[in-house]
Amino acid sequence: MSATAGRGLAELPCDVDPASGRDVMHLVLWYKAGSGAPFYSYDTRGGRTSQGTHWASEDSLGERSRLDPRPGAYRLMISSVSERDAGLYRCRADFKASPTLNARVNLTVIGAPAPNVTWWLAGALVDDTWSHNGDLTSNTLQVTQLQRSNLGQLYTCLASNSLLLPPRSVSVGLDITCECFWGLRVSPVGVSRMWVCHL
Structure with a gap:
């Protein structure tokens, strides 16, 4: 995935389709390489998938992140992308019955060259x-x-x-x-x- 520093918006996809089509997603966690703690989560335990609870760490990356919870379009949106956002990200999805899924995506951030x-x-x-x-x-x-x-x-x-x-x-x-x-x-x-x- 690529995004432009400054005004860019990064959209990081996450594979959260369970092995069983009837299973439901309970929790999505986002990590950035080099950190053992998630910076973002989306929790649907006890509710509907589209009405989960968003949590973001208080650092810059967490505050600029938001998950699009529409089925089939689970993407983490990172606004105001900066060069320090570049790197490897991991999405972890937990389900009611299916095994946990992990997906990795590399974000490349292009600097702001003169126009x-x-x-x-x-x-x-x-x-x-x-x-x-x-x-x-x-x-x-x-x-x-x-x-x-x-x-x-x-x-x-x-x-x-x-x-x-x-x-x-x-x-x-x-x-x-x-x-x-x-x-x-x-x-x-x-x-x-x-x-x-x-x-």
Whole structure:
């Protein structure tokens, strides 16, 4: 499993299907390699599987964890993933009659690389010359030789730093205003506009 540091959400699957289709799950425990104590549990003893009791350790990992208890979708969700969350996890599932099941999953956390910032027009790449300055990445788009045909064009600035997260975008619509002097209409031909997209 992979997740991106910062804004990412990790979904760790757990095989909790009992050997007997009629058996019910009583308890799910999550451990991280290197620790003998669980950091998260979901207890359904005395209740329905979908109405169990959630418990999380008071450390950062426990507070950011939550189990999705829907049958067939037992996944531990870890929010605000950080690089220290990377590692091997073990899910232990106890049942009323079936043997205990253990499942292991490795979580790979990708750091937060600087984004690629590009400008697009009608689905076509217009400019991919971004620059990095410390924590700031920017791409300056300058549209030259404006014509009336440019009116209403929608330019989109797209930022992406991982295939695991959808890109972020912002769009700018081009509005051209013609100034009038003494009844004469002056065309904006040759005028240029510039936008800067900082992320």
